[in-house]
Amino acid sequence: MDRAFRHTLLVLGGVLCAAQSPVFAQDDSEVTALIPMNRPAGGPVFQEGMNIAPMARATIFVRDIEESLKLYRDILGLKPMFDNYWKGSGINAIQGTQGVELRATVLMAGSSVGGNIGIYQLFNSPHEAPPPRQTPDTRPGDFAIVWPTNDIYRLTAEIEAAGYPIVSPPVSLIEREEYAVQPVEMMFRDRDGVLVNLVQAGVLKEDN
Amino acid sequence: MLKRLALAVLVLVGPLGATAQDVPDGHVVSSMTRATIFVRDLDESLKLYRDLLGLTTRVDTFVEGPRINEIMGTEDYGLKAVILQSGDSIVGNIGIYEITGDDRSVVAPPSARTDTVTGDFAVVFITNDIDGVTQKVIDAGYPLISPPMVLFPNPDADVQTREMMFRDHDGVLVNLIELGVPKPW
Numbered sequence: 001m002d003r004a005f006r007h008t009l010l011v012l013g014g015v016l017c018a019a020q021s022p023v024f025a026q027d028d029s030e031v032t033a034l035i036p037m038n039r040p041a042g043g044p045v046f047q048e049g050m051n052i053a054p055m056a057r058a059t060i061f062v063r064d065i066e067e068s069l070k071l072y073r074d075i076l077g078l079k080p081m082f083d084n085y086w087k088g089s090g091i092n093a094i095q096g097t098q099g100v101e102l103r104a105t106v107l108m109a110g111s112s113v114g115g116n117i118g119i120y121q122l123f124n125s126p127h128e129a130p131p132p133r134q135t136p137d138t139r140p141g142d143f144a145i146v147w148p149t150n151d152i153y154r155l156t157a158e159i160e161a162a163g164y165p166i167v168s169p170p171v172s173l174i175e176r177e178e179y180a181v182q183p184v185e186m187m188f189r190d191r192d193g194v195l196v197n198l199v200q201a202g203v204l205k206e207d208n
Numbered sequence: 209m210l211k212r213l214a215l216a217v218l219v220l221v222g223p224l225g226a227t228a229q230d231v232p233d234g235h236v237v238s239s240m241t242r243a244t245i246f247v248r249d250l251d252e253s254l255k256l257y258r259d260l261l262g263l264t265t266r267v268d269t270f271v272e273g274p275r276i277n278e279i280m281g282t283e284d285y286g287l288k289a290v291i292l293q294s295g296d297s298i299v300g301n302i303g304i305y306e307i308t309g310d311d312r313s314v315v316a317p318p319s320a321r322t323d324t325v326t327g328d329f330a331v332v333f334i335t336n337d338i339d340g341v342t343q344k345v346i347d348a349g350y351p352l353i354s355p356p357m358v359l360f361p362n363p364d365a366d367v368q369t370r371e372m373m374f375r376d377h378d379g380v381l382v383n384l385i386e387l388g389v390p391k392p393w
Binding site: 059138167 | 302330372
């Protein structure tokens with residue numbers, strides 16, 4: 001058995017042992033909550049004339065969910081809203097797949113119905129994923145997720161130490177006189193090649 | 209040039225001054241400002257996200273110069289950048305960016321698969337008109353992954369939550385969800 005696959009099974013086995021009892025639908029669908037649901041207060045807001053609410057989440061279908069959580073949960077500090085394991089015809093129908101199982105985790109900053117990230121891993125998929133793009137530049141076809149932060153330099157050091165490809169260190173796109181501390185941003189790629197763009201607001205001078 | 213650089217800040221730094229997002233206590237990042245797609249054809253993408261889904265334009269600009277290339281890890285390219293939002297929200301926006309003057313390797317064709325595979329990206333929106341939007345998506349010829357359907361029936365719901373999924377012209381999955389209604393008792 002492939003070492004990485006065996007590792008995934010061991011980790012997943014451990015998680016499932018700690019999970020709640022699965023819930024079954026009338027068909028063969030089954031969902032197991034690996035952690036208790038941390039439901040945010042409120043719901044989506046449709047402003048007048050809109051049929052679409054702000055993006056609930058960006059979801060990435062990753063190669064190794066535990067590896068992804070090391071970044072998004074452990075380094076960026078996002079908290080889980082839910083972490084579910086899906087089986088059966090329902091999840092396959094929505095995904096256009098057959099016989100695939102899904103572990104789906106959604107992470108959020110604080111408690112929010114919008115602007116979250118979904119980290120999903122498919123199991124039993126017959127398709128092998130291509131190698132992720134790990135180049136230190138930006139290209140058409142890329143997908144980026146943008147977060148404000150208040151700790152960009154420490155995060156950058158941690159991200160760099162963990163070996164993620166840095167596209168840009170923290171830079172200020174323009175020096176502005178009214179700022180005592182300039183706004184800066186940095187960008188790197190996660191293990192699946194997704195661009196992560198961290199931005200830190202500047203601090204205005206006292207007389208502004 | 210100065211005006212262009214100033215616009216670069218608007219595009220990429222976004223949350224400045226009065227519009228800056230607060231980072232929640234105990235966190236080092238706040239909710240995602242936006243997901244950005246580096247598209248092959250910006251105008252084609254706007255037909256979907258602006259015209260069909262009805263998101264409104266927050267930023268629409270062109271940026272060039274050394275600083276924008278530094279943050280992108282590129283040299284001598286320009287960037288056409290549009291940021292769309294629902295209402296006036298500064299959280300959960302979508303960026304539609306097109307790199308111009310790109311003479312690097314030919315862009316791989318976008319995925320038009322009608323299934324979901326590892327390596328896919330999805331943007332997930334809640335809608336209040338899943339049937340109406342789906343019809344428009346079908347009429348416009350986007351590859352449908354699934355029509356509106358109930359993922360997991362809820363016995364306590366008067367109206368079930370339904371969702372559908374399709375791919376945009378860059379192969380990005382778009383997942384629309386219409387929330388159900390609980391029984392009134």
